[in-house]
Amino acid sequence: MPLHLIKLAVGIDDFDHLAAVQARRAQTVDGRTTIPVFTRRVPKRGEEIIAGGSIYWVVRGSVTARQRVVAIDTTVDEEGEACCILGMDPQLVATVPTPHRPFQGWRYLDPQAAPKDLSEAGGQGDELPAHLAAELRSLGLL
Numbered sequence: 001m002p003l004h005l006i007k008l009a010v011g012i013d014d015f016d017h018l019a020a021v022q023a024r025r026a027q028t029v030d031g032r033t034t035i036p037v038f039t040r041r042v043p044k045r046g047e048e049i050i051a052g053g054s055i056y057w058v059v060r061g062s063v064t065a066r067q068r069v070v071a072i073d074t075t076v077d078e079e080g081e082a083c084c085i086l087g088m089d090p091q092l093v094a095t096v097p098t099p100h101r102p103f104q105g106w107r108y109l110d111p112q113a114a115p116k117d118l119s120e121a122g123g124q125g126d127e128l129p130a131h132l133a134a135e136l137r138s139l140g141l142l
Contacts, residue, residue: 002052004109009057034087042084063098094118
C-alpha cells in the first residue's frame with residue numbers, strides 16, 4: 001500500500017493559485033513533465049511513496065489538493081547544503097477540503113487518513129469559490 005506525504009503550500013491562496021504556480025515550475029526531462037518540489041529532508045520511506053503515493057497540499061489551513069509523487073532525488077543547493085527534490089505529476093487532483101493545522105516541513109500521511117478526492121466524494125453541483133469555502137470552514141460548516 002502506498003504511503004503519502006502532507007505539506008503546507010506556503011504563500012498559496014487556493015487550488016487555482018497552486019495550479020498556476022506549479023505550471024510555471026514545470027520541467028520536461030526525457031519526455032516526461034514533472035513539477036519539482038524542494039525540501040530539506042529526504043523521506044526514508046521513499047520506496048513506499050514512489051509506489052503510488054501522493055503529496056497532499058494544505059492551503060490556508062485546509063487540505064485541498066493532492067499530486068502523485070513520481071520521483072525522489074537529491075541535490076545540493078546554492079549554499080552547498082544537501083536537499084531533496086520531489087518530482088510531482090503535473091496533474092493536481094482536488095480533494096474534499098479537510099482542516100489541518102500548520103506544521104513545518106512535510107509529514108507522512110497514512111492512506112486511511114488521507115482525504116478523499118472530490119470526484120469520489122459524491123459531491124454534486126459546482127465547486128464553491130475558494131473564499132466562500134474558506135469562510136464556511138472557519139465557521140465549522142464545511
